[in-house]
């Protein structure tokens with residue numbers, strides 16, 4: 001029994017780095033995971049390796065219009081969404097955010113808008129929901 005048995009997570013930036021580590025650990029703990037990332041080759045490779053426990057969906061988190069499709073594809077594959085690990089970005093972008101600059105389209109305002117979009121989609125059907133922001 002894993003501590004995440006029966007849970008379904010969307011992990012943005014899940015194709016590499018810390019996001020990939022989150023994906024692998026979530027699957028080890030029993031979750032089904034949607035790897036949502038810009039990196040098609042890396043994301044698909046990881047999802048294939050993890051078999052039926054993971055699905056890759058291409059997403060640029062700076063384009064909020066893609067979010068509804070990610071949520072719908074997650075529900076179609078795994079039935080629901082329980083967790084968002086909103087990890088996409090890079091350490092370099094984090095430093096730029098802390099400097100108040102933003103980089104590569106990822107800004108504090110953009111992140112807030114992304115979460116609003118996701119919550120408006122998820123809340124309709126799934127009142128229990130967790131958001132993790134590394």
Ligand SMILES: NC(=O)c1ccc[n+]([C@@H]2O[C@H](COP(=O)([O-])OP(=O)(O)OC[C@H]3O[C@@H](n4cnc5c(N)ncnc54)[C@H](O)[C@@H]3O)[C@@H](O)[C@H]2O)c1
Nearest residue numbers: 013015016017018037038039060061087088089090091094
């Ligand atoms: N590395 C650190 O020390 C550290 C510390 C604290 C927080 N963070 C945060 O953790 C996150 C991941 O950092 P990392 O070092 O693993 O980065 P990384 O560069 O190793 O991986 C980032 C992943 O995010 C994806 N990505 C980048 N922009 C994207 C976008 N617009 N839409 C979708 N996917 C996108 C990339 O394709 C990649 O797969 C970042 O948000 C970073 O700010 C990192």
